[in-house]
Amino acid sequence: MIPRVTSQTQMRSAQANLQASAQRLAQLQEQSSSLKTISRASDDPARAGNALAVRAEQRATAQYTRNADNGNGWLTTLDTALGASTSILNKVRDLTVQGANAGTMSPAAREAIAVQIDGLKKDLLSQANATYLGRTVFAGNSDAGVAFTAAGIHSGGSTPGVERRVGADSTVRVDADGAGIFGSGPDSVFALLSTVSEALRTSPATVSGHLSAVDTALNRVIAASSDVGARQARIESASALLVSAKGSLEAQRVQLEDADLATVILELKLQEVAYQSALAVTARVIQPTLMDFLS
Amino acid sequence: MSTFGGLNAAYSGLVAARAGLDVVGQNIHNVNTEGYTRQRVTTSSTNAAARAGLVAWGATPGAGVSVDGVSRLGSATLDAKVRATAATAGYTAVRATALGSIENSLKEPGVNGLSHQLQEFWAAWGELSNGTNAAAAAGVLLGEAGQLTAQISSGYRAVTAEWTAVRSSADALVTEVNGAAAQVAELNGLIRQTLASGGSANEAIDKRDALTATIAAITGASVRPQANGTVDVLIAGNTLVSGTDVQTLTVTGPTALASGNGPVQIEWAHHPGTPVAVDGGELAGALSLLGSADAGGALAEAADSYNEFAAHLADSVNSIHLGGVTSTGKPGGKFFDYTVGNAAATLSVTPKSATEIAAGAAGAGAANGANADKIAQLGAGRAVDGAGKPVDSPNALWSAFVTGLGVATAIELGQASSANLSASAAVTLQLSNSSVDIDEENVNLLTFQHAYQGAARVMTAVDEMLDTLINRTGLVGR
Numbered sequence: 001m002i003p004r005v006t007s008q009t010q011m012r013s014a015q016a017n018l019q020a021s022a023q024r025l026a027q028l029q030e031q032s033s034s035l036k037t038i039s040r041a042s043d044d045p046a047r048a049g050n051a052l053a054v055r056a057e058q059r060a061t062a063q064y065t066r067n068a069d070n071g072n073g074w075l076t077t078l079d080t081a082l083g084a085s086t087s088i089l090n091k092v093r094d095l096t097v098q099g100a101n102a103g104t105m106s107p108a109a110r111e112a113i114a115v116q117i118d119g120l121k122k123d124l125l126s127q128a129n130a131t132y133l134g135r136t137v138f139a140g141n142s143d144a145g146v147a148f149t150a151a152g153i154h155s156g157g158s159t160p161g162v163e164r165r166v167g168a169d170s171t172v173r174v175d176a177d178g179a180g181i182f183g184s185g186p187d188s189v190f191a192l193l194s195t196v197s198e199a200l201r202t203s204p205a206t207v208s209g210h211l212s213a214v215d216t217a218l219n220r221v222i223a224a225s226s227d228v229g230a231r232q233a234r235i236e237s238a239s240a241l242l243v244s245a246k247g248s249l250e251a252q253r254v255q256l257e258d259a260d261l262a263t264v265i266l267e268l269k270l271q272e273v274a275y276q277s278a279l280a281v282t283a284r285v286i287q288p289t290l291m292d293f294l295s
Numbered sequence: 296m297s298t299f300g301g302l303n304a305a306y307s308g309l310v311a312a313r314a315g316l317d318v319v320g321q322n323i324h325n326v327n328t329e330g331y332t333r334q335r336v337t338t339s340s341t342n343a344a345a346r347a348g349l350v351a352w353g354a355t356p357g358a359g360v361s362v363d364g365v366s367r368l369g370s371a372t373l374d375a376k377v378r379a380t381a382a383t384a385g386y387t388a389v390r391a392t393a394l395g396s397i398e399n400s401l402k403e404p405g406v407n408g409l410s411h412q413l414q415e416f417w418a419a420w421g422e423l424s425n426g427t428n429a430a431a432a433a434g435v436l437l438g439e440a441g442q443l444t445a446q447i448s449s450g451y452r453a454v455t456a457e458w459t460a461v462r463s464s465a466d467a468l469v470t471e472v473n474g475a476a477a478q479v480a481e482l483n484g485l486i487r488q489t490l491a492s493g494g495s496a497n498e499a500i501d502k503r504d505a506l507t508a509t510i511a512a513i514t515g516a517s518v519r520p521q522a523n524g525t526v527d528v529l530i531a532g533n534t535l536v537s538g539t540d541v542q543t544l545t546v547t548g549p550t551a552l553a554s555g556n557g558p559v560q561i562e563w564a565h566h567p568g569t570p571v572a573v574d575g576g577e578l579a580g581a582l583s584l585l586g587s588a589d590a591g592g593a594l595a596e597a598a599d600s601y602n603e604f605a606a607h608l609a610d611s612v613n614s615i616h617l618g619g620v621t622s623t624g625k626p627g628g629k630f631f632d633y634t635v636g637n638a639a640a641t642l643s644v645t646p647k648s649a650t651e652i653a654a655g656a657a658g659a660g661a662a663n664g665a666n667a668d669k670i671a672q673l674g675a676g677r678a679v680d681g682a683g684k685p686v687d688s689p690n691a692l693w694s695a696f697v698t699g700l701g702v703a704t705a706i707e708l709g710q711a712s713s714a715n716l717s718a719s720a721a722v723t724l725q726l727s728n729s730s731v732d733i734d735e736e737n738v739n740l741l742t743f744q745h746a747y748q749g750a751a752r753v754m755t756a757v758d759e760m761l762d763t764l765i766n767r768t769g770l771v772g773r
Contacts, residue, residue: 003723003724003728004727004732005732006730006733007326007730007732007733008726008731008732009727009730012723012726013723016719038404040398040399041398041404041697041698041701041704042395042398042700042701042702042705043705045698045702045705048403048698048701049701052403052404052690052694053690053694055410055411056413056414056674056690059415059418060421060674063417063418063422064421066422067424067425135426135662141659141661141663142660143622143660143662160656160659162662162663163665163668164425165671165672168672168677171668257404289733289734289737290733290734290737290738291737294737
């Protein structure tokens with residue numbers, strides 16, 4: 001049935017059509033200025049749900065990256081401290097070998113070596129108390145301020161170690177067991193150095209007997225250093241993974257939420273043309289009535 | 296026909312043409328009047344005078360035209376269709392508007408949404424577990440936690456505010472229905488009286504139709520016309536208006552969400568306590584939104600979701616926080632506190648300073664951040680409780696709520712737009728039947744104008760005939 005057409009129905013349908021056209025135009029304008037295809041959940045509930053999950057993962061990845069950076073700082077500090085400790089102990093070993101030649105040295109020369117070893121002990125202690133952002137890297141979770149006291153006693157707190165989370169399922173230990181590497185109290189490498197300098201001063205003949213103990217201490221530090229290196233490699237590869245995850249998550253988010261600018265602009269132009277022609281046609285159709293032609 | 300009968304017949308033609316012109320004029324004057332239904336003058340030819348007596352008169356013509364009345368060219372079927380579709384459109388529009396406004400208050404997905412704040416909260420725990428600068432990290436965490444609780448309670452308030460708005464709109468709607476019903480009853484009386492005395496009540500009927508359409512859009516009422524020209528308006532089978540009698544509706548029940556005074560319902564003023572089953576229209580839409588969560592009330596369900604989310608967030612964080620120790624080695628207290636049953640509005644952060652946050656595991660050193668990491672794992676959905684069972688991430692609960700509300704809103708919007716289309720189509724059909732067309736009225740104007748001229752010409756002819764008869768007869772040969 002073709003319904004009867006009157007000026008009122010004509011006006012009404014023209015208005016409805018123009019309104020619909022203007023609405024589509026406004027929608028496309030919003031899309032092209034915000035560049036978002038989903039601005040509220042009802043636009044596409046499934047995609048909105050995915051977008052929430054991707055955004056959550058993005059934030060978590062950003063935090064994992066910060067954790068990894070922090071862990072890398074710890075491990076770098078450890079690496080530096082252990083490298084310095086290795087060269088200090090190497091020098092101690094050289095001096096011990098030199099001092100062991102008891103027959104050829106004057107007491108004054110031995111005293112000089114002993115003083116040098118005492119100095120190196122202080123250097124080693126400061127390396128063992130290395131800190132990163134206010135935390136002593138050889139003291140685990142302890143907040144004592146120093147890992148080793150001047151007497152060489154470890155403050156404890158290395159078990160469990162300091163862990164940094166670099167993924168939802170993976171953590172990396174970023175500290176080193178100070179007591180295990182340097183020993184504590186009378187068994188510590190600091191006590192050993194004191195013993196060596198004491199021996200140089202009082203009983204030169206016994207100095208060579210301490211050489212193997214110095215070697216053992218040196219090997220422990222070298223072993224710890226390679227362990228730290230391995231962990232640093234792990235945290236660096238985790239960082240690289242996080243960077244690539246960040247890129248792919250952003251790509252996912254863009255695909256879920258963002259509008260394709262070219263498509264939106266093309267549709268916007270088309271809609272503009274449609275709206276303008278609708279306006280022009282309406283203006284021409286609505287004007288005349290029979291009255292215009294009756295005299 | 297008598298000698299002067301022709302003049303009378305011509306006069307009746309003039310009267311009919313003038314009446315036609317008047318009605319056309321009325322139509323043109325009301326071309327843009329809302330609810331006006333076009334009218335036509337109805338005429339019929341007047342029978343010839345009845346024969347009286349025994350003398351055969353021979354065949355006589357009719358005695359002109361009589362104006363019978365002014366008919367209103369409306370269609371009861373189309374009017375009924377407008378009322379029915381308006382009721383559906385009103386129902387869905389109210390629901391879609393309310394759900395849309397709740398959805399807008401979520402601001403998801405985006406950086407202003409609660410989800411974003413939740414991720415910041417988890418990240419703050421992750422930062423605290425690094426423990427690099429405990430005071431700063433703890434300060435950030437407390438700030439983010441405060442922001443999170445504020446956002447949860449403001450989201451919840453948006454739901455309760457929407458409930459209150461819908462509740463007061465129900466009051467306004469009932470007032471409007473009562474007012475319209477009283478006017479319908481008044482017009483019923485006027486129309487009955489006018490029709491009984493043979494007059495034309497077309498304009499009053501137009502007004503009454505507009506009022507019944509309003510009542511139908513609000514309540515889904517049906518209209519039953521009566522023989523005497525009045526209409527009965529029925530809501531759920533009971534009369535709102537019958538002739539000139541009118542009943543009033545009232546709204547009863549709580550005026551705020553979760554105040555627990557029974558359900559919001561519509562009742563007859565003369566029959567309190569018994570709910571009226573309003574089955575369509577804006578009022579039914581409002582009532583369906585105002586229902587309790589058990590009855591499927593969308594707003595109460597949204598409020599419950601907020602409460603459930605807030606309680607789950609607090610419980611899952613608390614259960615892990617209670618298992619940790621603070622930097623001074625004291626066992627952790629509750630991190631979040633809330634009132635059971637009203638979690639979203641009362642959620643608060645218990646620790647006031649860094650020393651009250653249990654970031655570490657027991658006996659693992661003052662700077663330990665293992666417990667903070669455990670809480671941060673809630674965000675990734677990897678957290679486990681004391682017995683090693685996985686704990687549902689609050690993220691999942693929130694995402695389910697957002698998606699669920701999104702689906703419900705999308706469905707409601709779709710229904711509203713299709714109901715709106717059919718309502719608008721029904722109105723267009725009604726208008727295409729009842730509205731005034733200027734072209735058509737112009738044609739009618741010409742027709743009646745010519746009819747008038749014709750009748751006048753007939754009168755002139757009769758006049759000239761009589762002039763011949765009276766003044767010129769008998770003058771032959773003079």
